[in-house]
Amino acid sequence: MTGDITANRIANAIRMKDKNKTKNFLIVEGITDQVFFNKFIEKSYCDIEIAFGNLNVIAVVQNLATGGFSGAIGIIDSDFRVINGEIFGEGPIFLSDFHDLEIMFISSDTFSDVLNAYNVEQKLASQWKSYIDFRMHLFEIVKSIGHLKLINNRNNYKIKFKPDVPDGKYIDYSKFVDIKSLAYLGDKELIDTVLKYENQQAKINVDRKTLLEDIKNLDKNIDKYHLCNGHDFMQLIALALRKNISNLNSNAIGHKQIEREFALAYDSRFFKTTNLYSKIKGWEQNTGKIILNC
Known part of the structure; x- marks a missing residue:
């Protein structure tokens, strides 16, 4: 362990x-x-x-x-x-x-390099004009998750967003992201998913109403590169490949595989900058x- x-x-x-x-x-x-x-x-x-x-x-x-x-x-x-x-x-x-290494990977051309390997260009173009637009769309969703995580961090609400062990069960992102359109379903759905997450063993000292009010009052003028968690991004990319944009048999793609592929694809050209x-x-x-x- x-x-x-x-x-x-x-x-x-x-x-x-x-x-x-x-x-x-x-x-x-x-x-x-x-x-x-x-x-x-x-x-x-x-x-x-x-x-x-x-x-x-x-x-x-x-x-x-x-x-x-x-x-x-x-x-x-x-x-x-x-x-x-x-x-x-x-x-x-x-x-x-940035917030983590994964956001460094995603913010470079590695983003399109990795997705290209999954033959996504045709399906992606039918919903978004380019890889840049697709990345911006995902950033908007991850920003919403980031707002909740930042509130948790500042108020010590003790909300858990991931398992205690590497092989544990993760939050189901499809509960607050529509798998057909990849549209964000809203803060209420996000909060409900997180609060019901089975890994919440410790008692959480906050309720849904308070979290919604906290999000409403939060200053949203925050640098997205320091707000957004790359692991959330990887989860969304894996979800998109499994359910939305890939022309290949991508049902078995998990976020850990995607993280590894990004880590391997990010080369010294980007690192040196x-x-x-x-x-x-x-x-x-x-x-x-x-x-x-x-």
């Missing part, structure tokens, strides 16, 4: 691997991050370790630094930190340019250590 993997355990494992002090380590949150960065690390100098969550990434890097290990950096999702005005200064730990890339290269220059191969 990933919940049993502590930061101290991961840090000690890294020390054991690097007895000869010849390796640097890139600490990431999860499997998609590992798939993505594995393309870009210089493997003769750097290994990747999954810490299973942003708090563990921070704790692992701090644990190593406290013990005098200077060859580790961490990468975590920005989440709502920019929107909430949080100043992040936790040592050699760098944030994604990001602030994240610049920060890692800056760290390399300042320390004389090597992480990236590009």
